Amino acid sequence: MKETELPYWRLSGFYFFYFTCLGILVPYLSLYLDWQGFSASQIGELTAILLASRIVAPNLWAWIADHHGQRIIIVRLTSLAAVIVVAGLFIEQSFFSVAITLLLFSFFWNASLPQFEVITLEHLGKDSHRYSRIRLWGSIGFIIIVIVLGALLEVYTPNIVPMTLMACAAGMWLMSLTVSDTSHQKNEYSQTPLKQLLKRPSVIAFLLMCFFIQASHGPYYTFYTLYLEQFSYPSGLIGQLWALGVFAEIIVFLLVHRWLNQHGTRRILLVSLLLTSLRWLLIAFFPQHLLIIILAQCLHAASYGAFHSAAIAWVHRHFTGKTQGRGQALYSSVSFGAGGAFGSLFSGYLWDTPGPQSIFVIASALSFIGFLVTLVWLKEDDRINKYTP
Numbered sequence: 001m002k003e004t005e006l007p008y009w010r011l012s013g014f015y016f017f018y019f020t021c022l023g024i025l026v027p028y029l030s031l032y033l034d035w036q037g038f039s040a041s042q043i044g045e046l047t048a049i050l051l052a053s054r055i056v057a058p059n060l061w062a063w064i065a066d067h068h069g070q071r072i073i074i075v076r077l078t079s080l081a082a083v084i085v086v087a088g089l090f091i092e093q094s095f096f097s098v099a100i101t102l103l104l105f106s107f108f109w110n111a112s113l114p115q116f117e118v119i120t121l122e123h124l125g126k127d128s129h130r131y132s133r134i135r136l137w138g139s140i141g142f143i144i145i146v147i148v149l150g151a152l153l154e155v156y157t158p159n160i161v162p163m164t165l166m167a168c169a170a171g172m173w174l175m176s177l178t179v180s181d182t183s184h185q186k187n188e189y190s191q192t193p194l195k196q197l198l199k200r201p202s203v204i205a206f207l208l209m210c211f212f213i214q215a216s217h218g219p220y221y222t223f224y225t226l227y228l229e230q231f232s233y234p235s236g237l238i239g240q241l242w243a244l245g246v247f248a249e250i251i252v253f254l255l256v257h258r259w260l261n262q263h264g265t266r267r268i269l270l271v272s273l274l275l276t277s278l279r280w281l282l283i284a285f286f287p288q289h290l291l292i293i294i295l296a297q298c299l300h301a302a303s304y305g306a307f308h309s310a311a312i313a314w315v316h317r318h319f320t321g322k323t324q325g326r327g328q329a330l331y332s333s334v335s336f337g338a339g340g341a342f343g344s345l346f347s348g349y350l351w352d353t354p355g356p357q358s359i360f361v362i363a364s365a366l367s368f369i370g371f372l373v374t375l376v377w378l379k380e381d382d383r384i385n386k387y388t389p
Contacts, residue, residue: 006123006124007123007178007179007180008134010175010178010179011119011120011123011134011179012134012137013137013175013178014075014116014172014175014176014179015116015134015135015137015138015141016137016138016140016141016171016175017141017168017169017171017172017174017175018112018113018116018138018141018172019138019139019141019142020141020142020144020145020168020171021109021165021168021169021172022138022142023141023142023143023144023145023146023149023242023246024145024149024161024164024165024168025050025165026221026242027146027149027150027224027225027238027239027242028146028149028150028153028158028161028225029046029047029050029161030043030047030222030223030225030226031153031158031161031225031226031235032158032159032161032162033046033098034226035157035158035159036093036098036158038095038098040223040348040351040352041348041349041351041352042095042348043222043223043348044222044344044345044347044348044349044351045099045344045345045348046095046098046099046102047221047222047344047348048340048341048342048344048345048348049099049102049103049106049341050102050103050105050106051106051336051337051340051341051344052106052337052338052341053103053106053107053110053337054106054110054332054333054336054337054338054340054341055333055334055337055338055341056107056333056337057106057107057108057110057111058110058111058113058114058328058329058330058332058333058337059326059329059330059333060111061074061078061111061114061115061329062114062115062325062326062328062329063326065115065118065325066322066323066324066325066326067322069181070181071115071116071118071119071181071325072115072119072176072179072180072181073181074111074112074115075112075115075116075119075176075179076173076176076177078108078109078111078112079108079109079112079169079172079173079176080173081108082105082108082109082112082169082172082173083166083169083170083173085101085104085105085108086101086105086162086165086166086169087166088100088101088104088105089101089162089165090162109169110332110336110337112172112176113332114325114328114329114331114332115325115328116176116179117312117328118324118325118328119179119181120134120135121316121324128313128316130257131257131309131312131313132252132253132254132256132257132309133253133254133257135253135309136249136250136253136254139246139247139249139250139253139305140250142242142243142246143243143246143247143250145164145168146239146242146243146246147239147240147243149161149164149239150235150236150238150239150240150242151235151236151239153235153239154234154235154236192320192323193323194319194323194326197318197319197323197327201377202318202377202378202379203318204377205373205374205376205377205378206311206314206318206378207330207331207334207335208370208373208377209269209273209370209373209374209378210311210331210334210335210339210370211334211335211338211339211342211370212339212366212367212369212370212373213272213273213276213303213307213335213339213366213367213370214335214336214339214340214343215339215340215342215343215346215363215366216276216277216280216343216363216364216366216367216370217303217339217340217343217363218339218340218342218343218344218345218346218347218363219280219343219347219356219359219360219362219363220280220283220360220363221340221343221344222343222344222347222348223347223348223351223356223359224242224283225238225242227283227287227356228241228287228293230287230356231287231288241293241294241297242297244294244297244298244300245297245298245300245301245304246300248297248298248299248300248301248305249300249301249304249305250305251301251305252301252302252305252306252309253305253309256268256305256306256309256310257309259306260309260310260313265310265311265313265314265317266374266378266379268306268307268309268310269307269310269311269314269374269378270371270374270375271302271306272302272303272306272307272310273307273367273368273370273371273374274367274368274371275299275302275303276299276302276303276307276367277364277365277367277368277371278299278364279296279299279300279302279303279364280360280361280363280364280367281360281361281364282295282296282299283296283360284356284357284358284360284361284363284364285357303367311331311335312328312331315327315328315330315331343363343366346359346362347359347363350362
């Protein structure tokens, strides 16, 4: 597709605001909940609820989209619903009310991204390897919000967290109104029924791998901010460390389309899983050493940037036609949903005993299990023979 035909800034704008929401939830939700007086186990449970709805919501909305089309309508409706639901955080702060609010918010917010991924890839057509150049604006949005909100939290109370979340969700909805529908476009690839795809060893291995690597991120996404606070890191510096990780991710997004063409998804996934395992060990054993923590944050380029780009490419290649939406939804559900919820739960329950160091060691082991699954069962060579710079 020609650059002039691609709605680059409209697609990028949606990712920008979607990931500003993530940039609020990941570093600062636990800080907000801790400020509200919730215990470590309750914070783990609430974060798991936020993630667990990803198991159901993306698949439900994907089934509707794959059978009835109109993906952009679903994105618009679910984005608007997310804006309305998050207002529940202003009403009551009991565990039950916060749990219901996060569950409903996640149900709508998480529904939009897998369908928007399909819309973006359909706009890109045969240039799908250039997906990362659009997706990088989500990472830029994440960086901006963690730095700005981190600085604001040194002046204001964490009560500003839900207000900022509502504003960013509104931006996401407004950007969705500017993106055109792609349901009229014909898919040129043959398609295999979803039930048949799910019986393939490579697909099972891929989903298991995704589960393990995202489960390994549980301690990081749920407690990293609180973990660094225990070692007297100020809020502003913690925000900058989060931003550094995502900046490294952006660098990868600018380069990964070349690596995918040259090396294939399997090699990139294997290297990403090994580096992720190393990253959690560095965080576990060297939290007092800023330079090592900086190095560990740079490894976010592998644990998220390279891994996610390769995973999206793998799903796009193996789930075609009417299974595209459900393929992206399955990736989201099994990894960020089931894997993320499991990671948040175990880290919450083990935070006090045996403690933070142990849960990051467990996280490293989970990522290494994902590496072994990929090495043994994900055998396909997905290199693209014709290299496009």
